[in-house]
Amino acid sequence: MDFLKQIFSWWNGQTLGLRFYTWRKGEFVGEDQFGNRYYRAPSALPRSIAERRWVVYNGYAEASAIPPGWHGWMHHRDANPPTKNGYQPREWEKPHHPNLTGTAQAYRPPGSIVGSVAPKPAKPDYEAWRPE
Numbered sequence: 001m002d003f004l005k006q007i008f009s010w011w012n013g014q015t016l017g018l019r020f021y022t023w024r025k026g027e028f029v030g031e032d033q034f035g036n037r038y039y040r041a042p043s044a045l046p047r048s049i050a051e052r053r054w055v056v057y058n059g060y061a062e063a064s065a066i067p068p069g070w071h072g073w074m075h076h077r078d079a080n081p082p083t084k085n086g087y088q089p090r091e092w093e094k095p096h097h098p099n100l101t102g103t104a105q106a107y108r109p110p111g112s113i114v115g116s117v118a119p120k121p122a123k124p125d126y127e128a129w130r131p132e
Helices: 002-008 016-025 068-074
Strands: 027-031 037-041 052-056
Touching (some): 016 037, 016 052
16 A cells, blocks of 8 residues: 555655655755655765655654654754754754644634634624614
8 A cells, every 4th residue: 555655745754766766865964753754866966955854654744743853854954964963953943743734633713614613693883873
């Protein structure tokens, strides 16, 4: 089943093209607490383009599932991955919570059209004048 997912979908782990590229050029860098695996490959033009870095998600490809330390490494803010420099989150950093937008668990405020509670009917702000 995983093989068919790799052929027909890009949002479940890695595609066949990424698997082949990772096999050919990828250097495994590390893995985070969610099971996402991080790779890098040297650039063909090292003076002008930085090395290529990518992630193979464990399951559904959700960009918000990358922890802060790995996010900094992926975007070339840190030269070393968090596994090598002993990354410690700052005291103000909160643990990761997935982005639930578009799912059944998404936040729906009171009165929302798709919420579980029906919105209250609107009452008019004025009474229309009627001649007597």
